[in-house]
Amino acid sequence: MNGRVNICCLWFLSVKDFQLRINTKRNLNVSIMYRLLLIIVFFFNTFCGNAQWTKTNGPYGGTVKVIEIEEECIYAGTLDAGIFKSTDHGENWSELNSDLMGTSVLSISIQGDTILAGTVYGVYWSTDSGDSWDGPASLGCGKAISLYIGENCILGGTDLGDIYRTTNLGYSWTKVWYGQVFKDVYSFTKINSDWFAAVVNVGVLKSVNDGISWTTVNNGLPDLGVTSVCKRSDSLFASIYDEGVFLSTDLGNTWEAMNNGLINNHIQFMKSEAEYLLVGTIYSSNIIRSSNGGSNWSSIFYNLSNPIINTVAVDYNYTYTGTDAYGVYRIDNDGTTWVSKVNGIFNLTPTGIVITDQHIIASFWSLGVCVSNDNGESWQESNNGLDITDLWTIVENGNTLFVGTNGSGIYKSTNNGVNWIASNNGIAVEEIKKIVCSGDTIFASNTWKTLYRSIDNGENWELITDGLDINYIRDVAFNGSNVYFVSNNDYIYRSTNLGSNWTQIGVGQMTSAITTLALKSSTLYAGAYGGAGMYRSFDNGDSWEILNEGLPYATAVSSIAIKGSNVFAGIDHNGIYRLLGNDEWAEFNDGMVPDKEVWTITLTDTAAYAGIQLYGIMKCPINFPVVETKEYDEILQISIFPNPSKDGVVKIVFPVESTLNKSMLVVFDLEGNRVHSEKLHQFTKKTNLNMQGLQPGVYIVVMYNELKPVGRVKFVIL
Numbered sequence: 160m161n162g163r164v165n166i167c168c169l170w171f172l173s174v175k176d177f178q179l180r181i182n183t184k185r186n187l188n189v190s191i192m193y194r195l196l197l198i199i200v201f202f203f204n205t206f207c208g209n210a211q212w213t214k215t216n217g218p219y220g221g222t223v224k225v226i227e228i229e230e231e232c233i234y235a236g237t238l239d240a241g242i243f244k245s246t247d248h249g250e251n252w253s254e255l256n257s258d259l260m261g262t263s264v265l266s267i268s269i270q271g272d273t274i275l276a277g278t279v280y281g282v283y284w285s286t287d288s289g290d291s292w293d294g295p296a297s298l299g300c301g302k303a304i305s306l307y308i309g310e311n312c313i314l315g316g317t318d319l320g321d322i323y324r325t326t327n328l329g330y331s332w333t334k335v336w337y338g339q340v341f342k343d344v345y346s347f348t349k350i351n352s353d354w355f356a357a358v359v360n361v362g363v364l365k366s367v368n369d370g371i372s373w374t375t376v377n378n379g380l381p382d383l384g385v386t387s388v389c390k391r392s393d394s395l396f397a398s399i400y401d402e403g404v405f406l407s408t409d410l411g412n413t414w415e416a417m418n419n420g421l422i423n424n425h426i427q428f429m430k431s432e433a434e435y436l437l438v439g440t441i442y443s444s445n446i447i448r449s450s451n452g453g454s455n456w457s458s459i460f461y462n463l464s465n466p467i468i469n470t471v472a473v474d475y476n477y478t479y480t481g482t483d484a485y486g487v488y489r490i491d492n493d494g495t496t497w498v499s500k501v502n503g504i505f506n507l508t509p510t511g512i513v514i515t516d517q518h519i520i521a522s523f524w525s526l527g528v529c530v531s532n533d534n535g536e537s538w539q540e541s542n543n544g545l546d547i548t549d550l551w552t553i554v555e556n557g558n559t560l561f562v563g564t565n566g567s568g569i570y571k572s573t574n575n576g577v578n579w580i581a582s583n584n585g586i587a588v589e590e591i592k593k594i595v596c597s598g599d600t601i602f603a604s605n606t607w608k609t610l611y612r613s614i615d616n617g618e619n620w621e622l623i624t625d626g627l628d629i630n631y632i633r634d635v636a637f638n639g640s641n642v643y644f645v646s647n648n649d650y651i652y653r654s655t656n657l658g659s660n661w662t663q664i665g666v667g668q669m670t671s672a673i674t675t676l677a678l679k680s681s682t683l684y685a686g687a688y689g690g691a692g693m694y695r696s697f698d699n700g701d702s703w704e705i706l707n708e709g710l711p712y713a714t715a716v717s718s719i720a721i722k723g724s725n726v727f728a729g730i731d732h733n734g735i736y737r738l739l740g741n742d743e744w745a746e747f748n749d750g751m752v753p754d755k756e757v758w759t760i761t762l763t764d765t766a767a768y769a770g771i772q773l774y775g776i777m778k779c780p781i782n783f784p785v786v787e788t789k790e791y792d793e794i795l796q797i798s799i800f801p802n803p804s805k806d807g808v809v810k811i812v813f814p815v816e817s818t819l820n821k822s823m824l825v826v827f828d829l830e831g832n833r834v835h836s837e838k839l840h841q842f843t844k845k846t847n848l849n850m851q852g853l854q855p856g857v858y859i860v861v862m863y864n865e866l867k868p869v870g871r872v873k874f875v876i877l
Contacts, residue, residue, distance in 0.1 A: 212750035215535030236264030240506035252503035255289035265741020277303030301447035307347035316344025376411030387429035398426035417453035432473030484525030511553035511768030522553035544579035556596035563591030585620035606752030623658035677719035686716025709744035722762030729757025807850035
């Protein structure tokens with residue numbers, strides 16, 4: 160289906176067939192015929208069309224691991240989102256990810272139109288400035304954390320301490336230095352014909368034969384924790400964690416310290432760019448610059464307090480930094496203020512989405528809360544009062560928003576996220592991964608074994624899982640007085656009195672670990688990983704059925720959302736599926752980014768919103784009912800008469816006999832709502848069905864044996 164839900168494939172009796180049936184019924188008048196034709200026209204007009212996912216315009220940002228500049232082009236390698244390119248000094252970015260989607264890019268080396276990208280899988284290469292890619296070529300079992308294109312060869316370094324060499328653009332590599340774990344090869348440089356490599360806990364390596372063999376050149380270095388090497392003219396520089404910057408003017412034979420004015424010696428990286436030497440310090444937002452070959456240093460990181468710096472690059476107008484979570488910042492080389500330049504870089508993970516009448520309010524890992532007032536066209540950060548921006552979830556309860564943080568408990572806002580205050584009275588200040596609400600009653604859980612309850616809209620909390628033999632909680636669902644949670648022992652626990660007492664349910668009925676829950680009235684959905692897919696219970700969890708028809712093989716369910724008749728499931732690296740009225744799942748992936756994890760889904764009456772791992776928010780209209788997409792040869796046709804029915808009273812003949820205790824009839828409307836169900840006696844092949852309370856329309860009757868559909872029929876009530 161290529162991600163399309165074919166919503167024009169409804170089964171209908173033809174107009175001619177209707178006319179024949181009506182003409183045989185003397186007591187049917189013209190108004191009935193007219194009403195029936197209106198039903199046909201309505202369903203055809205309503206259901207014809209395909210839904211398309213589109214990405215919201217931001218929020219933009221994310222973790223940028225490496226930046227390299229080639230003439231007027233800037234290339235940014237990201238965590239799990241490939242490479243982005245800017246040709247206007249970072250004002251706008253476009254992705255170069257025809258083959259790099261979902262890839263963490265750890266190193267980049269450029270020469271003309273040739274680009275090499277070092278990733279966790281090996282090395283990709285492009286000969287057309289990133290428009291297309293080949294690879295990856297593996298560097299053993301290591302990540303390609305450093306690359307350098309020379310005149311006669313290319314060198315690659317790994318996080319396992321190995322150095323590889325290629326002379327054919329990276330199609331094949333030869334190991335030329337055998338390293339060890341914790342001896343990462345962080346960088347390379349070249350002065351004339353001599354190669355140099357920075358290898359932590361080994362020091363500086365030198366090769367005089369084009370990278371074929373290597374020796375150490377550490378005379379004068381106080382420590383072997385070398386994090387970078389670079390050159391300026393014929394001078395060689397090395398940075399050492401905890402020791403600062405060192406200079407060699409004799410190709411590594413001797414070294415001297417160059418730390419005058421260097422306010423922080425914890426050097427993470429060093430680069431030689433334009434007329435500057437620049438160093439970045441470990442786990443901080445400091446960039447320190449020297450314009451005189453390291454003789455003096457000064458900090459240039461003004462007015463920027465949040466991001467952790469991963470990399471730096473300079474052209475003749477600006478300095479650029481790649482940060483954790485916040486993307487790229489830029490400053491004039493003679494300026495004092497850094498400006499965010501992330502338009503087009505999408506590398507953020509939404510962890511929760513709330514839709515109000517006028518706002519989209521989303522929680523993000525690392526970025527905090529962002530708000531859009533124009534349906535996703537523009538966004539503003541809204542973190543005033545939050546002391547942490549790593550957020551697990553956001554939910555709405557009436558006029559109050561709640562967020563669960565990664566270490567600071569719960570915060571709430573009563574003004575659409577403009578301001579936040581802590582709401583932790585009774586909660587240990589810890590990570591809160593799940594919050595569910597109804598009225599003044601709220602439940603909140605952390606990763607471990609604690610589930611809290613508030614009966615006053617978050618003013619006070621009490622622990623309600625004390626004494627249970629659990630180590631952590633995966634998910635929580637709540638409706639009325641029934642509360643459910645999934646524990647580490649793969650059991651689902653249920654309380655019928657808001658958490659005062661707990662019992663295990665579903666024992667022995669599920670074969671894989673449950674990861675996520677969703678609840679609609681007494682119907683409970685449980686998503687599993689390990690290939691088990693989806694389970695469903697119609698009786699508050701006492702009995703369960705497998706609900707995997709239409710899902711990919713070996714499915715892992717990452718999220719579930721229910722709104723009215725719509726049930727959506729996020730499938731790990733397979734996009735989003737939607738439950739149809741015949742209990743079949745159908746792909747709902749037209750326009751959806753491929754091979755990503757769906758962290759969260761939010762449904763409204765007219766649209767679906769999905770938070771995609773390290774990609775952002777996508778939205779899709781859902782302004783049509785759930786319908787069937789195909790018929791199944793293995794499911795037999797039920798006989799039903801009269802059809803159409805004037806009063807909703809019909810006789811049904813089944814294609815197979817019912818079985819003991821596990822046979823039932825279920826009636827659905829075309830929106831997928833269950834409107835009637837009844838159990839069948841053993842060995843039954845026919846029954847009478849009274850649906851006099853149903854409105855005129857088209858309905859589907861499904862017969863289940865052993866919890867599996869074995870027969871169905873569609874019929875019309877006039």
